[in-house]
Amino acid sequence: MPTWPEKRSVLGRRVRRADGPLKVTGAAKYTSDVQPAGCLYGMILRSKWPAARVTEIDLSEAARSPGIKAAILVRDGERRVRYYGEELAAVAGTTKQACLDALRKIAVRAQRLPFVVKETDGIKPDAPRVWEEAPNLSKPQVTERGQVEQAFAEADVVVEGTYSTQIEIHHCLESHGNAAVWNGDELTVWSSTQGVFSVREGLAGNLGVDQSKVRVISEFMGGGFGSKFGPGVEGAIVARLAKEANAPVKLMLSRFEESLAVGNRPSSIQKVRLGATRAGKLVAYELDSYGTAGVGSGAATEGGGGGAEFPAPYIYAIPNTRVQHRGVALNAGAARAFRAPGHPQASFGIESILDELAVKLGLDPVELRLLNDPSEIRQREYRLGRDRFGWREKYRSPGSSPGPVKVGVGCAGATWGGGGGGTRAQAQINPDGSVEIRCGTQDLGTGTRTVMAMVAAEVFGLPPEAIRARLGDTAYPPSGGSGGSTTAASVSPAVYDACEKALTELKQRTGLEDVRGENWKPACRKLGLEPLVVSGQWQKGLSSSGVGGVQFAEVEVDIETGLVRVRKITCVQDCGLIVSRLTCESQVNGGIIMGIGYALYEDRVMDAGTGVVLNPNLETYKLPGIADIPEIDVVLVDMPERGVIGIGEPVTIPTASAIANAVANALGVRISSLPITPDKVLAALGQVKEVTA
Amino acid sequence: MKQSTSPPGDPLSVSRRSFLKNLGTTAAAGAVSAAEGIAQESARAGAEAVQGPDAVPITLRVNGETRPLTLEPRVTLLDALRDHAGLTGAKEVCDRGTCGACTVLLDGEPVYACMMLAIQAQGREITTVEGLARNGNLTALQEAFVDKDASMCGYCTPGFVMSLTALLRRNPHPTPADIHHACAGNLCRCGTQPRIVQAALQASGVEVLSRTEVISYAHLA
Incomplete structure (x- = not known):
């Protein structure tokens, strides 16, 4: 089994992002920037009804509209639409303005149907059915271990609570979209995607063409967070428009469309019961949870959450547990994978009730976790983080902070996989000594290019900037989608393998023993006219999976305005062998900041009366702004012997839980639904009998 | 009343904004003459050739x-x-x-x-x-963005770079609060904000060291 070199000169260093200069100068070309010669613009007409039977769509006037080169139906014949924003028809035209005009000329005949968009309405037996053939609420998925009722009966203390999490929208800054160019029966698609190969597979299947005839390119992409694996309906549409118009077509969704139809994090409404001994040892746990994945829940997901389920009781070992998950279908856009699917919801429920238990038992929340968390890694992280954060000095009994701006602290832990596999890479060594590394992966902004260059640089004894890393193209050796925090752990071993083999072959072909570093160029010159091209693949031993992380939050809450401000987050996180330290740190910051958004600001709001999304834009769907960012203190726990493990997802999981616990600690009253907005804070304070001010 | 400076026959030089601004000036000039002034201004604007809808x-x-x-x-x-x-x-x-x-x-x-x-x-x-970059040489701010890793996916980066370029030109030594204010109208989804602040400070000559630490697992008690 291969291993990483004991002594590393490049890996683990802070190396400038390989494509940094392209990004700061505007030279990086994203899918939205691609403009093939003669390229048309595509746009989609969407349902303005949350539920309807569409009987006729007349495209004739739109097709005759000035500048319009193609107009198509998404689906032929009579059909149902099940959410506000579902795709109906599409046009391609010479300008965006021409497309906007044409969309207004499409006549749709439809019969409105009853709809339901709120979880609490959707579970009612007489609620309108989203999927005709099945009730909205799925059959429960139940797992039971031990003797739950007996354990609760014997527990010294039992706490109960209901915790809910909202629908979060990905809002990648580059919207979903593609540019499609047909050349005969071959299709080239620029795609803003997390998986060039999964987009190719999806498109080929959808269009009924061989995968070998579809090429997908994603050199730069503006964020995915789980929502950009497949081509989507919009991907199939743009390929059809390009065929119909016999011209290249680019179709990027608007921010409005991003809010309706391309994924979200499912909600959860979690009824939790927790039993423990007087000393704080957890003995019994019960969860009854339901949530919605929009139209993604329902008929297709009988007996489960349909994407709304999550691991429970998450990271804690409790001998007696009963867990029940259900999904409720609603007339709203379907959920998709979202950075650590299920985990932030799981974390919020269990970490919230753990702190309730700590209050009831008069225990320090960190001590309670040390008593019940079976992970040795997190045990050590909690101890380190507690000192670094100053927990002992900062923690005081709930609600005892003086004055109108209350300060509180909270903590939470998390786990994630992040292992690798299924990736090939190619190293090309040119006679002039230049090096190209090719891999059909993609860089979501996580730093994959930099990781590839650093691994090759380590093997060849070269500076990372001497390596040209090429990715984001199905013409390169295949790799998987960038999801599950698997990219670094998949790509690094494959590049390492290719480079190690290339090094061996270079030595053989040149007859030289030492070709690394300063010997590199002279050795490469001996290749003559023929570059060296060597393939490698992911190997066991260079990566592993399973990480633990803990976070501490310090917040201040203004009890007059209800506004919560996060002062500080301390994060202690392991990720195996650190490959690219600078981009790794950035990902940790990013996960935490996304967690702050989940904790305090983000929420897709549906209108029960009209069935529409009320905040389909970025001024009413709130993201954290630059002034909302607290001091972030990060400790990366280095475990090189474990190989490479991904870090993108685990770092976003515990942030919201830690913040919610800190808010509860500050106020002495818990806001048990995310996001913790000022109105909820003020409402919760209304229940407090005495407020010191 | 401010007169339009547009040469006759140049219909493009009256923008909607300056038209509205002129209306505002007119209205502020006096309540009695306001309505009359607006009417005059509207008549003049109407006399200009209508733009579009064609290219x-x-x-x-x-x-x-x-x-x-x-x-x-x-x-x-x-x-x-x-x-x-x-x-x-x-x-x-x-x-x-x-x-x-x-x-x-x-x-x-x-x-x-x-x-x-x-x-x-x-x-x-x-x-x-x-x-911004001249002959392939990045500006100090752009260099600092790369040094501090102030871009991830990079999609928001050009906007932040422009907001901060303007800030540094009018205020070469901004405080973090100045930087927050200058970027109050810029959003990032990847979470680069801490490093954007660091980059802006570095570009203004303040060296900011990352506090992030790497600690070996073996050294954790």
Whole structure:
């Protein structure tokens, strides 16, 4: 089994992002920037009804509209639409303005149907059915271990609570979209995607063409967070428009469309019961949870959450547990994978009730976790983080902070996989000594290019900037989608393998023993006219999976305005062998900041009366702004012997839980639904009998 | 009352904004004459040739170059830059003046290019992110962005770079609060904000060290 070199000169260093200069100068070309010669613009007409039977769509006037080169139906014949924003028809035209005009000329005949968009309405037996053939609420998925009722009966203390999490929208800054160019029966698609190969597979299947005839390119992409694996309906549409118009077509969704139809994090409404001994040892746990994945829940997901389920009781070992998950279908856009699917919801429920238990038992929340968390890694992280954060000095009994701006602290832990596999890479060594590394992966902004260059640089004894890393193209050796925090752990071993083999072959072909570093160029010159091209693949031993992380939050809450401000987050996180330290740190910051958004600001709001999304834009769907960012203190726990493990997802999981616990600690009253907005804070304070001010 | 300075026969020089501004001036001039003034102004504006709806020739000054373009008057400056002038550095994210990804400089001032029409930007000096680096040499701010890893996916980066370029030109030694204020109209989804602040400080000559630490697992008690 291969291993990483004991002594590393490049890996683990802070190396400038390989494509940094392209990004700061505007030279990086994203899918939205691609403009093939003669390229048309595509746009989609969407349902303005949350539920309807569409009987006729007349495209004739739109097709005759000035500048319009193609107009198509998404689906032929009579059909149902099940959410506000579902795709109906599409046009391609010479300008965006021409497309906007044409969309207004499409006549749709439809019969409105009853709809339901709120979880609490959707579970009612007489609620309108989203999927005709099945009730909205799925059959429960139940797992039971031990003797739950007996354990609760014997527990010294039992706490109960209901915790809910909202629908979060990905809002990648580059919207979903593609540019499609047909050349005969071959299709080239620029795609803003997390998986060039999964987009190719999806498109080929959808269009009924061989995968070998579809090429997908994603050199730069503006964020995915789980929502950009497949081509989507919009991907199939743009390929059809390009065929119909016999011209290249680019179709990027608007921010409005991003809010309706391309994924979200499912909600959860979690009824939790927790039993423990007087000393704080957890003995019994019960969860009854339901949530919605929009139209993604329902008929297709009988007996489960349909994407709304999550691991429970998450990271804690409790001998007696009963867990029940259900999904409720609603007339709203379907959920998709979202950075650590299920985990932030799981974390919020269990970490919230753990702190309730700590209050009831008069225990320090960190001590309670040390008593019940079976992970040795997190045990050590909690101890380190507690000192670094100053927990002992900062923690005081709930609600005892003086004055109108209350300060509180909270903590939470998390786990994630992040292992690798299924990736090939190619190293090309040119006679002039230049090096190209090719891999059909993609860089979501996580730093994959930099990781590839650093691994090759380590093997060849070269500076990372001497390596040209090429990715984001199905013409390169295949790799998987960038999801599950698997990219670094998949790509690094494959590049390492290719480079190690290339090094061996270079030595053989040149007859030289030492070709690394300063010997590199002279050795490469001996290749003559023929570059060296060597393939490698992911190997066991260079990566592993399973990480633990803990976070501490310090917040201040203004009890007059209800506004919560996060002062500080301390994060202690392991990720195996650190490959690219600078981009790794950035990902940790990013996960935490996304967690702050989940904790305090983000929420897709549906209108029960009209069935529409009320905040389909970025001024009413709130993201954290630059002034909302607290001091972030990060400790990366280095475990090189474990190989490479991904870090993108685990770092976003515990942030919201830690913040919610800190808010509860500050106020002495818990806001048990995310996001913790000022109105909820003020409402919760209304229940407090005495407020010191 | 401010008189229109547009030469006769140059219908493009009265932008909607200056028209409205003039209306405001007129109204403020006095309540009695206000209605009369508005009527006069409206009559004058109405006498100008109506623009569009078809494409019209316009000229933009972008990054020191003159760009003759033909586009419909309803085309935004952002679409003109991206779709007509081939300058795709400014990005469309929200298309309604929220996120700042389309920020460009107009006579040195940061503006949302999605919030104004291209025809309004005529006669102004437009700077996009492509116009900052000279002969391949990044500006100090751009270098600092790369050093501090202030971009991840990079889609918001051009907007932040433009907002901060404008800040540093008018205030070479900003405080973190100044930086927050300058970037209050820019959004990032990847979470680069801490490092954007660091980059801006570095570009102003303040060295900021990352506090992030790597600690070996074996050294954790």
